[in-house]
Amino acid sequence: MPQRIHHLDSLTIDQIAAGEVIDVPASCVKELVENSLDAGANDILVEVSLGGRDLIRVTDNGCGMGRDDIISSIERYATSKLQHIDDLQRLLSRGFRGEALASIVSISHVTITSAEKDGDAPICSATTLVAEGGKICSVIDTQAPPGTTVEVASLFYNVPARRKFLKSPAKDSQDIIKTMTCLSLASPSVSFRLIVDGRQVIGVTAEQSEPLNARIRALLKDPFVNDSFDVRHTRDGFSLTGLIADPRHARSTRSGQYLIVNGRYVVSFPMSYAIKAAFGTTCEDGKHPLFALHLSLDPSSIDVNVHPQKKEVRFADEEWVRMLVQESVSEALFGKRGFSTSCDASLPLYSQSSASESNEDVFSAWRYAAVEEAPVMAFEMAKGTSSSAPQCLVVMGDVALIKLPRTSVFPLAIPDDALLLLDLRQAMRAVVFRDFENSSSELRTELFLVPISFDCSSQEAALITQAIPEFEKIGVIVRSIGPQTFLIEGAPKLFLDIDLQKFCIDIAYEGVLSSHDAKRAALHKRLATTYVATMKALRFPVDPDVALTIFTRWSQHDFPELSPDGKPCYSQLTSSSLKEWIVKGVK
Numbered sequence: 001m002p003q004r005i006h007h008l009d010s011l012t013i014d015q016i017a018a019g020e021v022i023d024v025p026a027s028c029v030k031e032l033v034e035n036s037l038d039a040g041a042n043d044i045l046v047e048v049s050l051g052g053r054d055l056i057r058v059t060d061n062g063c064g065m066g067r068d069d070i071i072s073s074i075e076r077y078a079t080s081k082l083q084h085i086d087d088l089q090r091l092l093s094r095g096f097r098g099e100a101l102a103s104i105v106s107i108s109h110v111t112i113t114s115a116e117k118d119g120d121a122p123i124c125s126a127t128t129l130v131a132e133g134g135k136i137c138s139v140i141d142t143q144a145p146p147g148t149t150v151e152v153a154s155l156f157y158n159v160p161a162r163r164k165f166l167k168s169p170a171k172d173s174q175d176i177i178k179t180m181t182c183l184s185l186a187s188p189s190v191s192f193r194l195i196v197d198g199r200q201v202i203g204v205t206a207e208q209s210e211p212l213n214a215r216i217r218a219l220l221k222d223p224f225v226n227d228s229f230d231v232r233h234t235r236d237g238f239s240l241t242g243l244i245a246d247p248r249h250a251r252s253t254r255s256g257q258y259l260i261v262n263g264r265y266v267v268s269f270p271m272s273y274a275i276k277a278a279f280g281t282t283c284e285d286g287k288h289p290l291f292a293l294h295l296s297l298d299p300s301s302i303d304v305n306v307h308p309q310k311k312e313v314r315f316a317d318e319e320w321v322r323m324l325v326q327e328s329v330s331e332a333l334f335g336k337r338g339f340s341t342s343c344d345a346s347l348p349l350y351s352q353s354s355a356s357e358s359n360e361d362v363f364s365a366w367r368y369a370a371v372e373e374a375p376v377m378a379f380e381m382a383k384g385t386s387s388s389a390p391q392c393l394v395v396m397g398d399v400a401l402i403k404l405p406r407t408s409v410f411p412l413a414i415p416d417d418a419l420l421l422l423d424l425r426q427a428m429r430a431v432v433f434r435d436f437e438n439s440s441s442e443l444r445t446e447l448f449l450v451p452i453s454f455d456c457s458s459q460e461a462a463l464i465t466q467a468i469p470e471f472e473k474i475g476v477i478v479r480s481i482g483p484q485t486f487l488i489e490g491a492p493k494l495f496l497d498i499d500l501q502k503f504c505i506d507i508a509y510e511g512v513l514s515s516h517d518a519k520r521a522a523l524h525k526r527l528a529t530t531y532v533a534t535m536k537a538l539r540f541p542v543d544p545d546v547a548l549t550i551f552t553r554w555s556q557h558d559f560p561e562l563s564p565d566g567k568p569c570y571s572q573l574t575s576s577s578l579k580e581w582i583v584k585g586v587k
């Protein structure tokens, strides 16, 4: 029998290993920029084209490398950052495995030019190494400014399997922007520029005062610029600093959460939960608060070696860290304004007239209202406490307790002495879904007299720019007027009650509109969910008048029993069920 087991050649080993470290172009950018940061650079330029598959070039003003070090740098397990496993305990550098450059070189064409500092000389003796598919092609002496430039061309050119699974260049560019946003948030004392296909997408310089908060505001813009709380808590080797946005900006995804632990951007669900817990009831279930925070701990109390791309960390005493994180965030939130944070939910929902579709006055009145964040009623609010009108007794969270009049025409079997429990969100989903379904194939846009302008992060800007034609299909007109600034110029009337900026960002993140296979009904289901999630009047605490308005709209659609996802919209509360609870409580 011929022998079946054989040793892999070193290029194949490198290419397989590369799959772990460099799975997408953004990981290549991350590894190269982290090397620049480890080299002490305070000015880093990143240029990419075609989502990074054509070119990724990172130029830094760090310590540079001499000829021998350049040659060693592309060998696997060659590093200047670690000698023994014990060093990991004290490690402050971002890299330590000595794998990144070897991996990158095995799957692309790489040119590294590096020069060590020579006094104040602007140009020093340098070395340029060219490698291809893991092999060095040439090493030549040259002249260059102090620092290092690594140029990666034709990434994945010799790993067709990996190329096949790449996303679109636009998606890869978005991932690169996100990666660079995280890296720039992690190192506020370093200047960063990111150029994507010749266009500058990120350009931040180190600020003298409050560098972290200034960096967060420069990168993430709204709502961190105007509507955020300062977190600043230091104790026993623990420190948490940065900004958290007012709870009303919470999103349905975790896309606005940035946690940097000891200089590394990481995803940590335990910490996300701790932060959410600190928000208490000010942040609804299913919503995720926005934050950008630096957590610093003694390096020996965290393990960074648990994820190939170091995107996760493990804490030696997770409970202790969680407790302190929660405490720091709640101090920042409630030390400033007390438990009930600002909420405009008590404002009515709709503009006064739904009948006069093209009534300019009403519409402009609404526009002015919207500028001040105050939605107005689209139909007569169901106020009034006469015995012939339904009454909302109380709203608990999302659920309204509604008393129906004795002469009720309510077609469902609710006994006279019972209360209606209406799940406002599910009911609203059912209503909006039907509104979407009933709207003619094109939703008619109403142009705003005063467009809504908003700023966002570069990553969000890239997503929104891509979604502009899709927004247009649902009648929402969005125009880009700056690298990170947009104008919402119009929207169908149906959209008057929502926070349109948040709606656009949520929809762009979810990619709801661009999934071509989505059937009309499925699309409307998703739109209804995002719509309800961004309704201003449904922010906690919900006003009883708002609940009644929702009840009225729900009734106008013949009291749908289920939301489009099949969840019940209502139930009933009878005196016998209350008695049962009382009996249970005594036991």
Ligand code: ADP
Binding pocket: 031, 035, 036, 038, 039, 060, 062, 063, 064, 065, 073, 074, 078, 079, 080, 081, 094, 095, 096, 097, 098, 099, 100, 101, 102, 148
């Ligand atoms: P690691 O960062 O884990 O050490 P890498 O493969 O990323 O492994 O890099 C190998 C070595 O090359 C680093 O330890 C460092 O000494 C050197 N190096 C890489 N990039 C740079 C750079 N931009 N400036 C200076 N030295 C660098």
Ligand code: MG
Binding pocket: 031, 034, 035, 094, 095, 096, 098, 100, 101
């Ligand atoms: Mg490295």
